[in-house]
Every structure is written in C-alpha cells, then in structure tokens.
Amino acid sequence: MADLVQMIERAGLSLATVMARKGADYGAIIAALGDGELHATGPGTWLAVSDASLDELPDRLRGQASVSDQSGGYIVYRFAGPGARRLLQRGAFIDLDPEAFGPGAVAVTAIAHMGVILWQVDAAPTYDVAIFRSHAESFRHWVEGMIPALAPISA
C-alpha cells in the first residue's frame, strides 16, 4: 500500500478563502499574498494556503477582497506515489490525465461524492486535496478502501 500511494496531512497550514470585491484588480490581490499558494476556486475567488500566518491578509486586501479564515474548516492531504493519479481518478469525475490536468491545475469538484478542492503540485505526480474537516474521516475511509483495490493491476 505504502509503495503505491503516500497520503500525508499537511499539518499546521493557514487557509483562507479570498473573494474579490466588485471591480477589484485581480493582479493586485494575487500579488498581496506574497509567498503563499493561491488556488482559483471560481471567478474572483481563491483558496489561500500558507505555512506562515495569514492574519495580515485581510488588512493587505482591505477594500479589494473579503478574506475568511478557513484554517479550521479544511484539511489538506497530499498524495504522492505511482498510484496517486489512479487513486484520485477512481473518485473524481474530471479527467486527471496529464494532457487534461497538469502541475498547477486546480479543480473544485467531488471525489467519492465529497466536495473537494484538488490541485496538482508537480508532475511526479503529487496532488493536494483540501476537504471539509467534517468530511475528512469519510474521505480517509474511502482512501483506505480504495488503495488495496489498486494493487492487482499495478503489480
């Protein structure tokens, strides 16, 4: 199991949703984040992810965007290993083939009918999945049940 897919929780992250105000300059919003990650979730909306605190982000974006802390709302899991793509594809409707979904791609979608924000970190491939904390146990249960099912065809 461990050879095919590694799943770890990215612990200690600061998370926030960022929603642009009407007429705001998206470029300025993106620049305001600095070193963190910004994943597009809809028109003028993003999920900000950072190892550092995002406490100052609302002040930096005052008048430009609304910022809501989600650090306690989501868990972010990182998936790596040769079976990572196949595992996630078992639960996602969207096409995760490298031609359709590559490094830097983001999708708000569902995996095993649970709403997720999914993004690809690198071409290894490595993926991150942000999921509501209250769904995390069900999600882990799905992963644990699915990984053994991957094994026979990968041998």
Next chain:
Amino acid sequence: MRIPCPHCGTRESQEFVYRGDAAPVRPADDGAMFDYVYLRDNVAGVMREHWYHAQGCRQWIVVTRDTRSHAIDHAEFAR
C-alpha cells in the same frame, strides 16, 4: 449528461443543481406573482435554464439545452 461550465469546463451534471426555466422575471406587482412562482411551460425543444454549480465554482449559469435530445448548445454565466 455533461455540462460545459463557463468557469470550470465540462463537468458531470451531478455536480450541478437544476433550477428550471431561466425566462421568468420577478414581476413588480403582486397580481402576476402566482404565474411567476408556479406556472411553467413544459418545453419540448430548445430552452434556456438555470443550473447552479454547487460542487464547483458555485456560480449560477444559464444552459441552452434541447429537452428532447439533451443536446447542450452552450452555457454562460447567469450574471
């Protein structure tokens, strides 16, 4: 059925919530409110309809769809 979300690209219809005909507009006077709330045409053919991308970008979109074949011509943001 797959729906071409203008933000997310083509997605499985299970990600969406169907609302119905996009044509009715909220009337200014109460007298027309019953028709606005309850009366709908049962269109056999091309219609514009509201869908909400609940498990995606959380936007309301207007989909132009033929109800006889489910063929979707295009989709656009509702606003």
